[in-house]
Amino acid sequence: MSGSFSVAGSRVDYGSHRLHPNTDPRVLADLQGLLGDDLQLRPRNGRLHVGDAWVGFPLRALDLARRLPPGLLARIGLDSLTRPLRRRVPGNYAEALRGSLGPALYESLYEPFAQKLWGLPGAGLDVEQARRRVTADTPWKIAAKMLRRGHGNGQGQVFRYPVRGFGQIAETLADAAVDAGTDLRLDTNVTSVEVLDDRVRLTTDTGATLSAPQLFTTIPLPVLARITTPQPPAGALHASAGLRFRAMLLVYVVHDGRPWTAYDAHYVPDPSTPVTRVSEPANYRESRHDPADSTVLCFEIPCSLDDEVWHASDDDLAALAADTVSRLGLPTLRVVGVETRRLRRVYPIYTTGYQRHLEGIDSWADELPRVTTFGRLGMFVHDNSHHAIAMAYDAVEALGDEGFDSAAWAAARRRFAGHVVED
Ligand SMILES: Cc1cc2nc3c(=O)[nH]c(=O)nc-3n(C[C@H](O)[C@H](O)[C@H](O)COP(=O)(O)OP(=O)(O)OC[C@H]3O[C@@H](n4cnc5c(N)ncnc54)[C@H](O)[C@@H]3O)c2cc1C
CATH class of the missing domain: 3.50.50.60 (FAD/NAD(P)-binding domain)
Incomplete structure (x- = not known):
């Protein structure tokens, strides 16, 4: 899953991959020794779609305050204050995150993501799923994390990535x-x-x-x-x-011109499309190997082997990609090629x-x-x-x-x- 291959002269990964800053120091030292300057330190530059807005991802406090619909922001604030009233032992993912994050944040982000990533509502997922996936589990902890980021301690702001792709x-x-x-x-x-x-x-x-x-x-x-x-x-x-395992369909669209956007990845919880993330691998690195006049976008579609989308043709998947970007208000695709990869076992489903x-x-x-x-x-x-x-x-x-x-x-x-x- 962490390999790379070439599409239209550009190295791409099996979905968005980055080496995170909390890599064990002994592993990181070895990788740095082996890869030398090819292992680049890069600023994260992603966006997350919440409500009708795009906010910076990882989340940044000021950006959130400026861009989130005021009603949603107020509900998240109220949920934080009423958290003590929601204390009880959770029986599943939905109860765990509703309790800690509050209904507003849970319903606008975590529930739709769960449904798309694992094919189940949060009530059908184990509590352990919440622990494995959500590092900051209260709005206050999320806020504290965002403020720490503001003081530039590096965690969550940067990642490492090799010049020839994660692979x-x-x-x-x-x-x-x-x-x-x-x-x-x-x-x-x-x-x-x-x-x-x-x-x-x-x-x-x-x-x-x-x-x-x-x-x-x-x-x-x-x-x-x-x-x-x-x-x-x-x-x-x-x-x-x-x-059970969730499968992943990866659609690589070759776009005429470069860059498509300045962002490395767009995170998409919206239920209106099965795509969970769109990444632009060339934006993960500074590389003279990448084509100057085209770029490749990777659309991640978690699914089951019996879903219709798993069997869709490349043309239909290119149309799905084009429809997704237009729904999300992202720049129109100038498609000059499409490739797909199908991974049968990607996410263990808890x-x-x-x-x-x-x-x-x-x-x-x-x-x-x-x-x-x-x-x-x-x-x-x-x-x-x-x-x-x-x-x-x-x-x-x-x-x-x-x-x-x-x-x-x-x-x-x-x-x-x-x-x-x-x-
Ligand atoms: C969309 C996506 C995004 C991700 N993003 C990140 C990220 O940003 N950063 C990060 O660090 N990680 C990320 N990951 C996770 C990362 O890809 C995995 O943690 C990692 O690849 C796991 O490695 P593995 O060797 O355990 O499993 P795998 O990569 O699945 O390797 C297992 C291997 O076993 C082989 N195999 C299976 N059965 C047999 C058999 N019978 N005989 C021989 N071989 C067999 C398979 O072909 C496969 O090559 C992401 C994963 C996905 C799917």
């Missing part, structure tokens, strides 16, 4: 691994995993077998459970079928009570000797790339001369529970 991070890490002796096989599907007494044996779709004393895997956890012997207990395997479906295979995988599962789909967690990389560091550190240190890995897993996703 340059993974490519550079891969090159370093190969230089260090790694045998890297891309486009190779693992079809079975056998845990033996002294090693783990993999079979791939090319019919090759590979074996090693320890397996580190980021294969989606329910898939790992299906292809591994010994199998999880039947009940756990059956329950894991209830784990439906209410999802833990019941997860806990059986999670503890099976945790106790499986010689196998360590991590990463976004390997743990069924919402995470950023820097979290996935930090997990890999911890996994490798747990592997000592004496074998795999399960206690160190268990402690690392407890730390991962504190990861919160940044947008």
